[in-house]
Amino acid sequence: MSSNTAIYVRRRITNMVAMLLGGFATLLGLTFLVWILWVTVSNGISAITPTLFTKITAYGAQGGLSNAIVGSLIMDFTALLICAPIGVLAGTYLAEYANSSKLGATIRFLNDILLSAPSIVLGLFVYVIIVLPMSNMTHGAISFSGLAGSVALALIGLPVIVRTTDEMLQLVPGTLREAALSLGVPQWKLTMQVLIRAAGSGILTGILLALARLAGETAPLLFTAFGNNFMTLHPLDKMASLPVAIYQYTNDPNPAMHAIAWAGALLITMFVLALSLLTRLIFSRKKVSYE
Amino acid sequence: MLTSYKSPIRLAAVAAIAVASTFGMTAQATDITGAGSSFVYPVVSKWSAAYAEKTGNHVNYQSIGSGGGIAQIKAGTVDFGASDMPLDEATLDKFGLGQFPDVIGGIVPAFNVEGIAAGKMVLDGKTLADIYLGKITKWNDPAIRALNPELKLPAANITVVHRSDGSGTTFNFSDYLSKVSPEWKTKVGEGTAVQWPVGIGGKGNEGVSAYIKQIKDSIGYVEYAYALQNHIGYAVMKNAAGNVVAPTIATFQAAADTADWKHSKNFNLVMTNAPGAKAWPITATSWVIMYKKPKNVTNSKVAFDFFKWAYTHGQAQARSLDYVPLPPSLVQQIENYWKTEYKM
Amino acid sequence: MQVPSTEPLARNIDARSRADALHDRIFRRTLKFCALLVLAALVGAALSTLWGGREVLFGHGLHFLSSTAWNPVEDDYGALAPIFGTLVTSLIALVLAVPVSFGIALFLTEIAPAWLRGPVGAAIELLAGIPSIIYGMWGLFVFVPFMSRIEPALSATLGKIPLVGKLFQGPPLGLGLLTAGIVLAVMILPFISSVMREVFQTVPTRLKESAYALGSTTWEVLWDIVLPYTRSAVIGGIFLGLGRALGETMAVTFVLGNSYNITSSLLMPGTTISSSIANEFNEAVGTHRSALIALGFLLFVVTFIVLLIARLMLRQLAKREGR
Numbered sequence: 001m002s003s004n005t006a007i008y009v010r011r012r013i014t015n016m017v018a019m020l021l022g023g024f025a026t027l028l029g030l031t032f033l034v035w036i037l038w039v040t041v042s043n044g045i046s047a048i049t050p051t052l053f054t055k056i057t058a059y060g061a062q063g064g065l066s067n068a069i070v071g072s073l074i075m076d077f078t079a080l081l082i083c084a085p086i087g088v089l090a091g092t093y094l095a096e097y098a099n100s101s102k103l104g105a106t107i108r109f110l111n112d113i114l115l116s117a118p119s120i121v122l123g124l125f126v127y128v129i130i131v132l133p134m135s136n137m138t139h140g141a142i143s144f145s146g147l148a149g150s151v152a153l154a155l156i157g158l159p160v161i162v163r164t165t166d167e168m169l170q171l172v173p174g175t176l177r178e179a180a181l182s183l184g185v186p187q188w189k190l191t192m193q194v195l196i197r198a199a200g201s202g203i204l205t206g207i208l209l210a211l212a213r214l215a216g217e218t219a220p221l222l223f224t225a226f227g228n229n230f231m232t233l234h235p236l237d238k239m240a241s242l243p244v245a246i247y248q249y250t251n252d253p254n255p256a257m258h259a260i261a262w263a264g265a266l267l268i269t270m271f272v273l274a275l276s277l278l279t280r281l282i283f284s285r286k287k288v289s290y291e
Numbered sequence: 292m293l294t295s296y297k298s299p300i301r302l303a304a305v306a307a308i309a310v311a312s313t314f315g316m317t318a319q320a321t322d323i324t325g326a327g328s329s330f331v332y333p334v335v336s337k338w339s340a341a342y343a344e345k346t347g348n349h350v351n352y353q354s355i356g357s358g359g360g361i362a363q364i365k366a367g368t369v370d371f372g373a374s375d376m377p378l379d380e381a382t383l384d385k386f387g388l389g390q391f392p393d394v395i396g397g398i399v400p401a402f403n404v405e406g407i408a409a410g411k412m413v414l415d416g417k418t419l420a421d422i423y424l425g426k427i428t429k430w431n432d433p434a435i436r437a438l439n440p441e442l443k444l445p446a447a448n449i450t451v452v453h454r455s456d457g458s459g460t461t462f463n464f465s466d467y468l469s470k471v472s473p474e475w476k477t478k479v480g481e482g483t484a485v486q487w488p489v490g491i492g493g494k495g496n497e498g499v500s501a502y503i504k505q506i507k508d509s510i511g512y513v514e515y516a517y518a519l520q521n522h523i524g525y526a527v528m529k530n531a532a533g534n535v536v537a538p539t540i541a542t543f544q545a546a547a548d549t550a551d552w553k554h555s556k557n558f559n560l561v562m563t564n565a566p567g568a569k570a571w572p573i574t575a576t577s578w579v580i581m582y583k584k585p586k587n588v589t590n591s592k593v594a595f596d597f598f599k600w601a602y603t604h605g606q607a608q609a610r611s612l613d614y615v616p617l618p619p620s621l622v623q624q625i626e627n628y629w630k631t632e633y634k635m
Numbered sequence: 636m637q638v639p640s641t642e643p644l645a646r647n648i649d650a651r652s653r654a655d656a657l658h659d660r661i662f663r664r665t666l667k668f669c670a671l672l673v674l675a676a677l678v679g680a681a682l683s684t685l686w687g688g689r690e691v692l693f694g695h696g697l698h699f700l701s702s703t704a705w706n707p708v709e710d711d712y713g714a715l716a717p718i719f720g721t722l723v724t725s726l727i728a729l730v731l732a733v734p735v736s737f738g739i740a741l742f743l744t745e746i747a748p749a750w751l752r753g754p755v756g757a758a759i760e761l762l763a764g765i766p767s768i769i770y771g772m773w774g775l776f777v778f779v780p781f782m783s784r785i786e787p788a789l790s791a792t793l794g795k796i797p798l799v800g801k802l803f804q805g806p807p808l809g810l811g812l813l814t815a816g817i818v819l820a821v822m823i824l825p826f827i828s829s830v831m832r833e834v835f836q837t838v839p840t841r842l843k844e845s846a847y848a849l850g851s852t853t854w855e856v857l858w859d860i861v862l863p864y865t866r867s868a869v870i871g872g873i874f875l876g877l878g879r880a881l882g883e884t885m886a887v888t889f890v891l892g893n894s895y896n897i898t899s900s901l902l903m904p905g906t907t908i909s910s911s912i913a914n915e916f917n918e919a920v921g922t923h924r925s926a927l928i929a930l931g932f933l934l935f936v937v938t939f940i941v942l943l944i945a946r947l948m949l950r951q952l953a954k955r956e957g958r
Contacts (some may be wrong), residue, residue, distance in 0.1 A: 011546045011852055015852035015854040017853070018853075019853065020858075021855070022739070022742040022745070022855045023746060024738065025734070025737070025738025025953075026747075026759070028735055028823055029735065029739055029759050029825075029828070030755070030758055033762050035771070036765060036769065037765075039776075040772075058340060059332060059333055059335055060520075061334035072772070089666050089670065090670040092666055093669060093670040094670060095665055097663060097666060098670070098733070103670075104670075107674055109946060112408045112676050112946050113939060113946065114566075116878045116879060116882075116933070117882065118883075118938055119681065119884065120882065121934055121935045122680060124687065124928055125679060128686065129683055131368075134951055139586040139587075140587070141586065142364070142367035143367070155676055158672075162670075180773070188661075188662035188664070191662070197950055216764075216767065216769075217769065218766070219767075219884040222916065223916050223917055226353065227351075227353050228324075228353075229339065229351050229353070229853055230351050232301050237322065238351065241326070243768050246772070247885065250768075251495060251497045251498050252497040252500075252525070253497060254521060256719070256742065257864075261772065262772070264770050265772055268769070269766065272766055273761060273765070274765055276760075276764040288798070326917075356918050358707075358918035360918075362918050362919055364922075365920055448806045450808060455915075456914055457915070483707070484709070484915075485706070486709075486894075489896075491810060491892035492914075493893070493896050494893070494914055502810075503780065505809075506810075507779065509908070513915060583726060
């Protein structure tokens with residue numbers, strides 16, 4: 001009897017300790033989130049000034065970020081222009097044409113791996129297939145370029161879009177397909193006008209998620225877009241970007257340059273987090289409408 | 292034209308238009324790119340801003356380290372490379388490159404030791420080499436104490452900071468250590484990047500300065516302007532003549548004065564451990580490296596024009612950052628070199 | 636009454652369906668082409684790094700894999716130090732992140748009241764959305780100084796334990812393997828915990844309820860029912876986190892110290908494959924460049940294998956569920 005009570009008490013205590021540790025772990029995770037965000041906001045907000053948006057990157061306190069912001073916008077959206085159509089079409093292929101084929105399974109599998117592949121290796125890849133050949137062909141007139149940076153970023157965004165499109169299309173009820181097919185609608189029309197539209201907001205979520213992911217990337221830009229201390233709008237020029245500019249400003253011992261780096265960090269974090277919150281919002285509504 | 296991009300909204304609009312429409316445009320001929328030495332970055336950055344204001348031409352200089360400057364010019368991805376290590380004749384010939392100095396400056400041992408102010412610590416070459424070899428590990432080591440009898444040196448471990456990237460600053464520093472320490476010469480040697488026996492690596496003069504500032508009891512080596520502008524403690528040095536000298540334009544100049552440029556081919560002359568009585572022992576030159584037969588003639592012209600402008604109009608800025616401007620005779624020699632070696 | 640001939644209409648339909656068939660074929664091929672691009676990207680990344688690193692991989696082969704040298708003066712490169720740094724920082728990250736992730740998943744699936752689960756879960760997942768350069772800045776400016784204050788205490792306590800103590804000795808730089816490992820742990824936390832959370836929810840309610848009916852505590856249900864049921868997927872999630880940690884670049888570059896040394900202490904600086912590439916690629920020529928691309932190939936192969944295991948493990952649970 002008493003040994004039974006002892007066992008019971010021990011089990012209860014084990015349970016209590018486990019629950020406490022679970023709560024503690026969650027608190028720890030949240031602490032890091034709050035810590036990082038707080039540091040970024042408190043350091044960044046005081047450094048956000050009009051000159052940040054009017055001046056170009058420079059050594060010392062006189063610099064701004066205008067060329068980096070423009071460079072990032074150009075490269076991010078060019079990347080999106082590249083990876084969104086390819087990603088949506090590839091995802092459609094997986095969901096609609098190759099759902100149970102071997103090729104489909106292989107590609108789906110490789111896409112998942114691409115999703116977590118080290119971004120710096122993707123940068124190396126683009127360096128080898130775009131930067132080097134361009135440089136050899138043009139005798140160095142074009143080498144590192146905003147376009148190469150965009151392609152590297154597109155490779156980061158692509159698997160995100162493929163995967164969400166694939167998953168979203170699978171959520172579209174089969175009855176919709178059967179109804180359309182029975183009306184004699186050809187497959188391509190069914191896919192483009194019915195299915196992709198039905199899964200539209202889900203697919204949009206994927207595209208926004210991809211944007212959020214590629215906008216924060218630094219490593220693949222180091223040796224594809226390189227850097228530029230001036231404003232350029234030309235995609236074949238070496239191009240500045242917000243993450244790389246932050247990296248350069250951070251690397252300097254000058255506190256005035258750190259302040260600019262923090263301001264850039266705040267901008268990019270806000271942008272990325274706002275995008276992920278937005279996708280969450282769209283997606284949660286989406287789920288409701290399905291049920 | 293560029294100054295008119297004032298508001299972020301217009302920036303975004305411009306960017307959007309650019310994304311949609313500009314794949315067929317040709318590159319602006321007046322944008323040139325240089326890359327390399329972080330040693331000269333502060334002054335080249337100032338020159339570039341002033342030059343852009345004057346001429347509208349953009350000289351995009353990326354501070355990626357001298358090793359990077361050499362690599363990128365060899366690969367032909369930039370219009371000029373900048374390196375604090377001269378290339379030897381064989382390499383220059385092999386790639387069809389020429390080189391010329393743009394500025395002279397000093398490298399200082401910089402430290403972060405509580406209670407010891409800039410310029411108060413004395414070091415000599417051998418001690419510095421032993422610290423970087425990992426043989427001297429504490430600040431109160433007898434060798435350091437012997438040089439600084441008045442200082443209160445802590446018993447703390449020394450954290451050695453070096454460059455993580457290929458660097459001309461490293462080249463001059465390791466070249467100096469090789470000249471004063473046979474052990475360094477055999478064990479490590481000199482180069483833009485060496486196999487460091489101890490320490491942590493910072494990227495660029497920027498990164499090394501940042502680490503020194505942040506890590507207590509650390510020592511590193513940086514271009515003088517970095518130490519000065521970031522209020523980092525630096526040591527004075529016992530030079531080849533046995534005198535203790537402080538890093539100033541005067542002592543850099545004294546070292547530069549010993550250089551015999553007239554008899555140097557391709558300006559290949561390293562002036563570390565210079566013999567002058569007042570010479571700063573780690574004085575370094577930075578070189579610009581360009582193709583003799585330019586891959587892009589227009590860009591190359593702008594580059595020459597930029598440096599010509601810098602030699603005549605940029606000297607005050609160089610001086611304000613504690614670089615030594617090139618003497619007029621050397622500038623004359625460089626311009627002759629351009630005429631004979633480069634196809635312009 | 637004159638019945639209109641159906642002939643032209645039929646021909647019309649025939650032509651239309653033929654056109655439709657053609658369009659369908661073109662459409663299908665376009666889609667397939669796009670899907671194959673995904674495959675090409677992955678294979679291309681592997682082949683291009685293999686090609687770029689061929690000089691070192693095939694020329695120096697074993698020496699490259701087994702040497703600790705990284706000497707640009709002599710052009711002698713060995714991958715051992717970066718491999719060591721990559722593995723050690725990732726291992727530290729796993730050791731720290733796995734139990735914490737488990738705790739978070741436990742909290743979010745079993746402990747927290749329903750209204751709290753959504754917001755807290757979303758907040759934890761936000762950690763995955765923060766760009767790695769921000770982790771790098773926070774790491775360098777805030778966490779490194781914090782660690783340099785903590786490290787003397789670590790050396791004085793953990794450093795005194797025989798055997799394990801060696802791991803915690805050295806000057807309190809703040810930078811180093813341990814710091815990098817902790818930053819990585821925070822970065823992979825959301826990935827591992829969200830997988831755990833998701834798969835814990837797939838456990839059939841009747842299984843859990845039967846256990847509760849027998850008088851099990853929440854912990855016992857989790858440990859004895861939920862965990863064994865989801866084991867393969869949990870391991871998959873851990874490997875997914877490992878894959879992330881192995882390839883992370885910017886955050887690690889800022890806080891690791893960039894030094895090609897293999898040390899016994901976790902407080903000492905090191906380097907990883909990805910931070911070596913980020914630091915040196917733009918300045919490397921010839922053999923040096925080849926060595927860096929070869930490092931990229933190694934990283935790619937290792938993460939590929941790790942992620943392969945992750946996906947296979949995750950798939951096992953999905954299969955059992957009949958998904």
